[in-house]
Amino acid sequence: MLHANQSSKKKQTSQQLPLVSIYWDYQNAKLSPSQAKSLLDLAKSKGRVISKNIYYNSQREDQAAVKDDLDNLGFNCLDVPCPLKNSADNQLIADCLEELHSNMSPDKIMLISGDGDFVKLVHNLQKLGKQAIILAQIGNVKQKLKELADEFYFLDDLSQLISDKNQPQIISVVSQINYNEARKYLIEAIDTALSQGKPTVFSRIDRLMRQRCANYYGCSSISTTDGKKFKNFSQFIDAAVRDGKVQKQNQELFLIELDKLAA
Structure with missing residues (x-):
C-alpha cells in the first residue's frame, strides 16, 4: 500500500x-x-x-x-x-x-x-x-x-x-552549461530551423539545442549568473529576448539580424 x-x-x-x-x-x-x-x-x-x-x-x-x-x-x-x-x-x-x-x-x-x-x-x-x-x-x-x-x-x-x-540505457551524469553558452546554442538552433524552412516553435528549438550540445538536456541544465536554474524553457527565452538576442512572435522565435551576424 x-x-x-x-x-x-x-x-x-x-x-x-x-x-x-x-x-x-x-x-x-x-x-x-x-x-x-x-x-x-x-x-x-x-x-x-x-x-x-x-x-x-x-x-x-x-x-x-x-x-x-x-x-x-x-x-x-x-x-x-x-x-x-x-x-x-x-x-x-x-x-x-x-x-x-x-x-x-x-x-x-x-x-x-x-x-x-x-x-x-x-x-x-x-x-x-x-x-x-x-x-x-x-x-x-x-x-x-x-x-x-x-x-x-x-x-x-x-x-x-x-x-x-x-533496451537498457546508460544514464550519464552531465554538467551544467552557463546562460551565455546556452544562448549561443539557442541562436544556432533558430538559424538552423530557419535555413531549413521549418517553424521555429519552442519544441523544435529545444530539440535542436539538445542535438547540438551534449551537456544541454533541458532548461534546468542552464545555470544563470546568480547560480540558479531556469524553471522552464519560456523563462530562458524571455531572458534572451530581454538581452536583445532573439525576437518572439506568436510562440515562434526569430533572430535579430545584428546578433545573427555577430554569432
Whole structure:
C-alpha cells in the first residue's frame, strides 16, 4: 500500500508526463493488430496517451473490419461512411483541432498518415507549440509532411523502434552549461530551423539545442549568473529576448539580424 507522500509523488510524476493523442488515417496507413499494438507502445513511450482515434470508411471493403480488429486495443474507431473525397481526413482534422482547444489539450499529436492534406494541420499544431510525431508507410508519404514533422518514423520500422525503446540505457551524469553558452546554442538552433524552412516553435528549438550540445538536456541544465536554474524553457527565452538576442512572435522565435551576424 502506498503512503500518502508516495501516492502524491506518483500522481505528480504522472501529471508531468506530456499528453499524447493519436490520430490515425486508416485509409492511408493500414496496420495489423500486432502492428497497432506496437504503435500504442511507441505512443506510451512519448508520454501519457489520452486519446486514440482511428478514422475509416466501413463502406470500403478493405476497411470494414477495422472496428472488430482494433476496438479491443482501446482505439476509438470513428466510421466516416461518406463517398466524398477527403471526408475522413476532414473529420480527423476537425476533431484534432477541437481537442487542441479543449481543457485537456495534448502536448504531442501522433499522426498516422503520409497524406499531404495534413500539412496545414501540422503547421497549426506547431504554431500552438505542439509537437507533431508522424508515422507513414515507405513510399506513401509526402515529402513536405515528412520535413515538417518534429519526429518522423516509417511504420515498417515499428518493431525495431519498440525494441530500441526497451533496451537498457546508460544514464550519464552531465554538467551544467552557463546562460551565455546556452544562448549561443539557442541562436544556432533558430538559424538552423530557419535555413531549413521549418517553424521555429519552442519544441523544435529545444530539440535542436539538445542535438547540438551534449551537456544541454533541458532548461534546468542552464545555470544563470546568480547560480540558479531556469524553471522552464519560456523563462530562458524571455531572458534572451530581454538581452536583445532573439525576437518572439506568436510562440515562434526569430533572430535579430545584428546578433545573427555577430554569432
